[in-house]
Amino acid sequence: SYELTQSPSVSVSPGQTARVTCSGDALPNQFAYWYQQRPGQAPVLVIYKDSERPSGIPERFSGSTSGTTVTLTISGVRAEDEADYYCQSADSNGYHHVFGTGTKVTVL
Amino acid sequence: QVQLQESGPGLVKPSETLSLTCTVSGFSISSGHYWGWIRQPPGKGLEWIGNINHSGSTYYNPSLKSRVTLSIDTSKNHFSLKLRSVTAADTAVYFCARVELFTTVTAIEFWFDPWGQGTLVTVSS
Numbered sequence: 001s002y003e004l005t006q007s008p009s010v011s012v013s014p015g016q017t018a019r020v021t022c023s024g025d026a027l028p029n030q031f032a033y034w035y036q037q038r039p040g041q042a043p044v045l046v047i048y049k050d051s052e053r054p055s056g057i058p059e060r061f062s063g064s065t066s067g068t069t070v071t072l073t074i075s076g077v078r079a080e081d082e083a084d085y086y087c088q089s090a091d092s093n094g095y096h097h098v099f100g101t102g103t104k105v106t107v108l
Numbered sequence: 109q110v111q112l113q114e115s116g117p118g119l120v121k122p123s124e125t126l127s128l129t130c131t132v133s134g135f136s137i138s139s140g141h142y143w144g145w146i147r148q149p150p151g152k153g154l155e156w157i158g159n160i161n162h163s164g165s166t167y168y169n170p171s172l173k174s175r176v177t178l179s180i181d182t183s184k185n186h187f188s189l190k191l192r193s194v195t196a197a198d199t200a201v202y203f204c205a206r207v208e209l210f211t212t213v214t215a216i217e218f219w220f221d222p223w224g225q226g227t228l229v230t231v232s233s
Binding site: 001030031033035041042043044045048054086088090092093094095096097098099100101102 | 153154155156169170171203208212214215216217218219220221222223224225226
């Protein structure tokens with residue numbers, strides 16, 4: 001199978017920048033996608049194809065990639081950004097499509 | 109705007125079949141999109157189950173493929189999931205979602221947007 005590894009938690013003060021990373025061997029060859037999941041709610045797509053932002057998602061959400069790591073950056077964090085964040089991608093063959101282990105972003 | 113709503117029994121006995129339906133409103137299921145299922149055990153992460161399009165073409169998670177069947181009914185604008193031989197490990201919130209899928213030279217890639225609100229299915233006797 002294939003695994004995407006995320007740090008379990010990130011804590012940030014309001015107005016600061018939060019960075020959530022996701023590591024996987026195939027990420028140089030496959031796009032990554034990011035979802036926000038607030039408690040008790042369904043996930044919401046915030047980034048697709050590494051760095052594209054869907055309509056309706058605030059500009060403070062951005063995505064980047066470097067080698068085997070992709071990063072979701074939340075600039076000027078707001079209290080409403082407190083949530084779990086999951087990356088999603090696939091292995092090099094596109095056979096195993098998986099989600100990352102998830103990162104809890106806490107706004108202090 | 110497109111909305112998705114899962115429905116089905118909230119309790120299933122071990123060894124039986126879990127059956128769920130996702131009803132789509134505000135969008136035709138006969139469009140070029142795929143439609144997918146994802147699940148999340150309580151307090152845990154997300155797991156992709158499978159995708160289906162209007163013509164019945166499917167992609168399944170290899171780890172679940174032997175127990176899963178997806179189907180689609182364009183006349184009712186809904187699609188369905190059947191998971192056979194369930195155990196307690198299949199207890200989860202089950203989400204349906206619209207899938208954006210594209211093919212590359214070597215693989216397929218896809219993402220989910222939007223999602224239904226999810227429905228909890230508990231496997232217990």
